[in-house]
Amino acid sequence: MASVLVLGETADGGLTALSAELIGAAFRLSGDLDGGVSCALIGSGTADAAPAAVAAGADTVYVVDDSALAQYQTETFVPVAAQIVEQDAPQVVLMGQTSIGRDAAPRLATRLDTAAAMDAVELSVDGGRVRVTRPCFGGNARQVVTIATAPQVVTVRAKSQDPLEPDPTRTGAVTQVAVDLVSPRATVTAKEEAQSEGVPLNAADIVIAGGRGLGAPEAFHDLEELAQIMGAAVGASRAACDLGWYPPSQQVGLTGTVVSPTLYLAIAISGASQHMAGCGGSKNIVAINKDVDANIFGFCRFGVVEDYKKVLPALTDAIRRLLAVR
Amino acid sequence: MDAVVCVKQILDPEMPASAFKVDETTMTVVPPPGVQPVISPFDAQALEAALQLRDAAGAGAISVLSLGPDSARDAIKHGLAMGADEGYHLNDPAFEGGDAWTTALALSKAIEKIGRPDVLLFGRQAADWDLGQTGSIVAELLDLPSVTVLRSVQWNDGRITASRVVSDGFETVDVSTPCVLTISNEFGDPRYPQLRQIMQAAKKQVTIWGPADLGLDPGAVGAAGARTKMEAFFVPEHEAQCEFVEGDSPEEMAQNLAQKLRQAKII
Numbered sequence: 200m201a202s203v204l205v206l207g208e209t210a211d212g213g214l215t216a217l218s219a220e221l222i223g224a225a226f227r228l229s230g231d232l233d234g235g236v237s238c239a240l241i242g243s244g245t246a247d248a249a250p251a252a253v254a255a256g257a258d259t260v261y262v263v264d265d266s267a268l269a270q271y272q273t274e275t276f277v278p279v280a281a282q283i284v285e286q287d288a289p290q291v292v293l294m295g296q297t298s299i300g301r302d303a304a305p306r307l308a309t310r311l312d313t314a315a316a317m318d319a320v321e322l323s324v325d326g327g328r329v330r331v332t333r334p335c336f337g338g339n340a341r342q343v344v345t346i347a348t349a350p351q352v353v354t355v356r357a358k359s360q361d362p363l364e365p366d367p368t369r370t371g372a373v374t375q376v377a378v379d380l381v382s383p384r385a386t387v388t389a390k391e392e393a394q395s396e397g398v399p400l401n402a403a404d405i406v407i408a409g410g411r412g413l414g415a416p417e418a419f420h421d422l423e424e425l426a427q428i429m430g431a432a433v434g435a436s437r438a439a440c441d442l443g444w445y446p447p448s449q450q451v452g453l454t455g456t457v458v459s460p461t462l463y464l465a466i467a468i469s470g471a472s473q474h475m476a477g478c479g480g481s482k483n484i485v486a487i488n489k490d491v492d493a494n495i496f497g498f499c500r501f502g503v504v505e506d507y508k509k510v511l512p513a514l515t516d517a518i519r520r521l522l523a524v525r
Numbered sequence: 526m527d528a529v530v531c532v533k534q535i536l537d538p539e540m541p542a543s544a545f546k547v548d549e550t551t552m553t554v555v556p557p558p559g560v561q562p563v564i565s566p567f568d569a570q571a572l573e574a575a576l577q578l579r580d581a582a583g584a585g586a587i588s589v590l591s592l593g594p595d596s597a598r599d600a601i602k603h604g605l606a607m608g609a610d611e612g613y614h615l616n617d618p619a620f621e622g623g624d625a626w627t628t629a630l631a632l633s634k635a636i637e638k639i640g641r642p643d644v645l646l647f648g649r650q651a652a653d654w655d656l657g658q659t660g661s662i663v664a665e666l667l668d669l670p671s672v673t674v675l676r677s678v679q680w681n682d683g684r685i686t687a688s689r690v691v692s693d694g695f696e697t698v699d700v701s702t703p704c705v706l707t708i709s710n711e712f713g714d715p716r717y718p719q720l721r722q723i724m725q726a727a728k729k730q731v732t733i734w735g736p737a738d739l740g741l742d743p744g745a746v747g748a749a750g751a752r753t754k755m756e757a758f759f760v761p762e763h764e765a766q767c768e769f770v771e772g773d774s775p776e777e778m779a780q781n782l783a784q785k786l787r788q789a790k791i792i
């Protein structure tokens with residue numbers, strides 16, 4: 200019996216970074232709970248990721264590897280997950296706050312006659328219960344919640360938890376689980392991949408983001424030029440995406456991607472709470488905005504109060520020269 | 526094509542962040558002066574989706590359903606003014622202090638009582654507590670398929686074709702009805718009610734139900750029935766001290782910024 204069961208995700212046959220973070224969090228929580236850490240890998244080609252889950256800290260790995268699970272579907276996933284939770288009987292179930300986690304967690308919790316807490320950014324244990332700290336009110340506030348029923352289902356935000364140092368010498372039990380698959384009433388008939396040239400947003404160490412104050416979609420080319428020099432990803436505010444200036448897949452914020460790079464360079468973005476909800480965890484925020492009272496400066500390490508059109512070309516030149524002499 | 530759209534009235538999420546204050550002892554938001562509550566923006570988009578689906582299907586009744594205090598009536602009226610036909614208001618002191626579970630439980634009973642519609646529409650999340658759970662829980666309770674975080678929906682002769690926003694792009698999903706759909710901001714702007722429609726909506730009756738009307742024990746809803754408990758509520762500190770980079774010209778400012786980023790080993 201485990202104290203914490205992680206419902207991990209795989210991509211291209213490997214364990215996702217977030218799944219390793221979840222196992223790290225589970226390991227720390229299990230110290231104050233009763234039992235070890237287990238991890239379920241539900242999908243297609245997931246068996247290959249089992250050793251990585253053990254190395255990341257799982258004592259037990261349940262593998263459900265079926266080509267019919269290649270495409271996530273709510274109605275096939277939830278009963279499989281419920282079966283493993285019932286078999287493993289954990290006190291806590293952790294999922295990532297991903298397209299899968301946000302969709303499945305509330306249904307899974309309801310099926311297990313319990314409740315879920317979504318989008319945790321901090322986790323701790325008090326009296327056998329997990330205390331979940333989660334942002335709310337568009338990032339303006341945080342609440343701490345506990346779940347009175349069992350198991351406690353929690354989704355966790357990417358990059359909010361540290362993974363353990365992977366240890367290939369760790370040992371763990373890997374079990375193949377046989378499941379009956381339900382045929383879903385909803386099926387995915389097509390998939391459109393967002394054309395993301397360059398560095399993916401959620402993995403980037405530097406993000407350069409543009410907002411409505413850029414004034415025109417063409418300005419994003421200038422951001423892309425600087426991004427290429429810096430090895431950065433380009434993001435956008437919702438206002439810029441809604442105007443059609445940049446693809447919605449690049450939206451940063453509450454309803455877009457949450458990023459926490461070393462450097463977040465916000466150009467002509469006001470810093471509304473819902474935008475900061477997606478980048479407030481960045482290690483260094485730097486803004487160029489012509490309004491000294493813009494909300495974003497309240498989050499910044501460095502700020503430039505000026506028309507970005509006058510600053511950006513010189514900044515691009517200066518950074519190009521600096522990086523050339525590295 | 527009959528639809529029920531679940532709408533929540535919330536504090537205006539577009540209010541300035543500086544006006545947002547909480548009372549940590551009562552764990553409530555301090556109502557900012559002059560800021561009016563609004564229908565949660567994704568719920569207005571869910572209403573728009575329902576109206577478009579009905580247009581495509583040719584006919585159907587659209588019901589607006591909200592759980593909340595007296596003021597939540599305005600959110601229902603907003604839906605009626607946009608073009609919905611019936612309003613239902615779950616309003617009783619017993620509903621207060623609930624969580625996603627108790628809200629979804631009450632909504633699901635009300636939806637069954639209204640008469641099972643073809644499509645149940647929700648916002649992807651209520652823009653106050655940002656839970657993003659209620660639609661999925663209702664789907665589970667009513668044993669319906671759920672397709673979440675949608676940028677578009679189409680009526681397809683009794684089925685729905687939806688485009689779901691996922692982290693790496695979009696998925697086209699085909700689903701049978703009845704089903705639960707949750708709408709995301711990519712759906713686009715909802716119509717704005719005209720004055721004449723607002724006046725007509727003002728005259729419409731809204732049905733009010735309490736727990737007993739839904740066959741629910743008052744102890745099963747609101748704070749008494751909640752499965753989650755709030756332990757703390759606060760505004761996070763962000764301790765950043767912005768250093769404004771100076772310079773005699775914009776070019777000089779840019780060069781100074783690049784230098785500072787390098788000195789701080791950020792680049």
Ligand SMILES: Cc1cc2nc3c(=O)[nH]c(=O)nc-3n(C[C@H](O)[C@H](O)[C@H](O)COP(=O)(O)OP(=O)(O)OC[C@H]3O[C@@H](n4cnc5c(N)ncnc54)[C@H](O)[C@@H]3O)c2cc1C
Nearest residue numbers: 410411412436437438452453454467468469473474489507
């Ligand atoms: C429920 C909900 C969810 C939301 N989710 C998100 C989300 O996920 N992501 C998101 O980004 N937003 C989100 N929003 C929207 C958010 O509230 C803001 O409306 C949005 O972030 C504003 O984008 P912006 O900063 O680009 O535009 P604006 O607020 O219009 O700011 C433009 C800025 O550019 C500056 N500027 C103008 N011209 C120049 C110039 N020449 N040089 C330099 N600076 C200039 C201005 O001073 C201003 O500060 C959400 C809103 C709601 C209600």
Ligand SMILES: Nc1ncnc2c1ncn2[C@@H]1O[C@H](COP(=O)(O)O)[C@@H](O)[C@H]1O
Nearest residue numbers: 531532592647648650651656657658659
């Ligand atoms: N009190 C409520 N009354 C009616 N609908 C609600 C209520 N709370 C939530 N909803 C619906 O459920 C969606 C998701 O809400 P939540 O799970 O609270 O984020 C909202 O966008 C609404 O469509």
